[in-house]
Amino acid sequence: MSKVQYLTQEGYDKLEAELKDLKTRGRKEIANDIAEARAKGDLSENAEYDAAKEAQGHLEDRITKLEDALANARVLDKKDLDLSKVRVLTTVTILNKKMDKEMKYTLVSANEADFKEGKISVDSPIGKALMGREIGETVEVDVPAGKLELEVKNIEI
Missing domain, CATH: 3.10.50.30 (Transcription elongation factor, GreA/GreB, C-terminal domain)
Structure with missing residues (x-):
C-alpha cells in the first residue's frame, strides 16, 4: 500500500487532469503509433514497433502511479x-x-x-x-x- 500524499486542491486537480489526458489522448496516440509501426511489416525487426510498445509501457506505468497517488491523496486546506x-x-x-x-x-x-x-x-x-x-x-x-x-x-x- 502506498503512503498518504498530502496535496493542495490545485495539486490534486493537476494530477487528475494529467491522468485523464493520459487515459484519453495519450493512449490514443500510442495505439496509433503501434498500428502505424505494425503496418510496416515484420514485427521481429521493427524498431518503431518496439519503441511504440516501450512507450506504451511507460504510459501505463505513469497512469498506474497517478491512480495510486490520487487514491491515497488527502487534500489539505x-x-x-x-x-x-x-x-x-x-x-x-x-x-x-x-x-x-x-x-x-x-x-x-x-x-x-x-x-x-x-x-x-x-x-x-x-x-x-x-x-x-x-x-x-x-x-x-x-x-x-x-x-x-x-x-x-x-x-x-
Missing part, C-alpha cells in the same frame, strides 16, 4: 494549518548559515514539487530535516554538495 511547526504546505523561510542567505520554500508532496517555483518535497533531504521544526531551530542537513546548517526564520501559509 491551507487555512486549517497549524503554523507552530513546519508541516506539509507551510512556507518556511530558512537561513543558510554557511552562505548567510535566506531562502523561502513551500513543503509539498513529491508530486507537487517544483524547485523553480520554490516548492520542495517533504521527502527531499531538506524537506525531511525541516518537518516538525519550530522558528529559531537550527538543523544540519546532508545534501549532495555537503552539509548545510539551516535556521528556521519564519513559518507561514
Whole structure:
C-alpha cells in the first residue's frame, strides 16, 4: 500500500487532469503509433514497433502511479494549518548559515514539487530535516554538495 500524499486542491486537480489526458489522448496516440509501426511489416525487426510498445509501457506505468497517488491523496486546506511547526504546505523561510542567505520554500508532496517555483518535497533531504521544526531551530542537513546548517526564520501559509 502506498503512503498518504498530502496535496493542495490545485495539486490534486493537476494530477487528475494529467491522468485523464493520459487515459484519453495519450493512449490514443500510442495505439496509433503501434498500428502505424505494425503496418510496416515484420514485427521481429521493427524498431518503431518496439519503441511504440516501450512507450506504451511507460504510459501505463505513469497512469498506474497517478491512480495510486490520487487514491491515497488527502487534500489539505491551507487555512486549517497549524503554523507552530513546519508541516506539509507551510512556507518556511530558512537561513543558510554557511552562505548567510535566506531562502523561502513551500513543503509539498513529491508530486507537487517544483524547485523553480520554490516548492520542495517533504521527502527531499531538506524537506525531511525541516518537518516538525519550530522558528529559531537550527538543523544540519546532508545534501549532495555537503552539509548545510539551516535556521528556521519564519513559518507561514
